[in-house]
Amino acid sequence: DARVTQTPRHKVTEMGQEVTMRCQPILGHNTVFWYRQTMMQGLELLAYFRNRAPLDDSGMPKDRFSAEMPDATLATLKIQPSEPRDSAVYFCASGHGTGANTEAFFGQGTRLTVV
């Protein structure tokens, strides 16, 4: 049963600490998305990769957030230093596509709380 795996599922950390979230996309998928979901803003696109190359990260605060794909089986989203306003659920999604339409499959999310 192929699925996107995110770790950890929950993370509570103190302000100022580094947070790393990991995502294992579905094998064979060439597109990976990172989203952040909050009650106020809904689902916001932070960054996405195709064939491991970052295509767009304009939705991501560059001073503290970074997203990478060290290899095809791992995507990471790092926050350093973390702030209380970063508290949200972070979703990773993967898909296979070459053009505009890519059906995205979502992971279960990482619920981050920064205190």
Added chain:
Amino acid sequence: SQELEQSPQSLIVQEGKNLTINCTSSKTLYGLYWYKQKYGEGLIFLMMLQKGGEEKSHEKITAKLDEKKQQSSLHITASQPSHAGIYLCGAVLAQGGSEKLVFGKGTKLTVNP
């Protein structure tokens, strides 16, 4: 500003009733997705619509795409408590030279038995 507007924001219906959720884009749609999310969980893919006038159905859920109006509707017939959740529409929109998969804020559906 929100590129995809969903209406209503929340909906409470009695089991057995029909309902419709709408999604309107401020930009040209190149494809429209419908997802369902339960609290604390990830998004579950429901349907993808790519062509104007396209209509797809899965069990009691039907989605239509009106490309000219830049909108889509999701219709549930004879709703059941299992239909409860948050329905999100997503679309690939051209922005600043790249294409992004963006989402509306969702419609929270409650189905009372």
